[in-house]
Amino acid sequence: RKTVIVPEKLYKVIIIGDPTVGKTSYVQRYVQNSFKKDYKGTVGVDFALKVLQWSDHQTLKLQLWDIAGQERFTQMTRVYYKDAHGCVIMFDLTNKNSFINTLKWKNDVDEKCQLSNGNPIPCMLLANKCDLPHRQVEQMEIETFYKEHNFIGWTEVSAKEGLMVEDSMKFMVDMMMKQE
Numbered sequence: 001r002k003t004v005i006v007p008e009k010l011y012k013v014i015i016i017g018d019p020t021v022g023k024t025s026y027v028q029r030y031v032q033n034s035f036k037k038d039y040k041g042t043v044g045v046d047f048a049l050k051v052l053q054w055s056d057h058q059t060l061k062l063q064l065w066d067i068a069g070q071e072r073f074t075q076m077t078r079v080y081y082k083d084a085h086g087c088v089i090m091f092d093l094t095n096k097n098s099f100i101n102t103l104k105w106k107n108d109v110d111e112k113c114q115l116s117n118g119n120p121i122p123c124m125l126l127a128n129k130c131d132l133p134h135r136q137v138e139q140m141e142i143e144t145f146y147k148e149h150n151f152i153g154w155t156e157v158s159a160k161e162g163l164m165v166e167d168s169m170k171f172m173v174d175m176m177m178k179q180e
């Protein structure tokens with residue numbers, strides 16, 4: 001009998017975007033499958049760990065780094081981005097400014113952070129709060145934007161309703177695994 005030992009992989013994923021777009025709620029939904037209505041701004045950085053049974057003999061650990069929005073574009077982000085394998089950039093579909101600012105976040109990441117092989121880290125664009133009416137961003141606009149700025153993909157999500165939360169992270173993991 002042979003025992004196959006596959007080393008456990010650890011991936012660091014950073015979740016960034018303007019304050020109140022739903023980063024903390026997304027992480028909470030993904031890791032604990034819960035949603036809290038009251039808003040408590042994140043202070044500094046929150047970490048969450050999720051262990052995934054990826055296949056029969058492969059476990060993955062995902063370390064999710066949930067940054068506070070007020071840290072943006074300071075030297076702090078460099079420390080925060082260090083050694084990340086993947087990045088989620090989130091905006092709120094009902095807040096146009098948060099969409100416009102995703103480009104600043106994308107540029108900030110690309111400037112300060114690369115994979116060990118020199119490639120830019122895979123960034124996925126997430127359009128949160130798709131459960132709400134009164135959208136300020138059109139799908140077509142997002143579609144053009146994500147291609148133009150080299151995101152690996154985009155999707156609408158709702159941390160509140162748990163829509164596309166699992167699927168989006170699964171996509172992220174697939175892309176990170178392909179980078180090796």
Ligand code: GDP
Nearest residue numbers: 019020021022023024025037039129158159160
């Ligand atoms: P963060 O600052 O980006 O971490 O945002 P939070 O996760 O703290 O969420 C900010 C506010 O948006 C809170 O009041 C959340 O309840 C609300 N929120 C987050 N995600 C959703 C969502 O998918 N739908 C709706 N309707 N509200 C959301």
Ligand code: MG
Nearest residue numbers: 023024041042
């Ligand atoms: Mg937060």
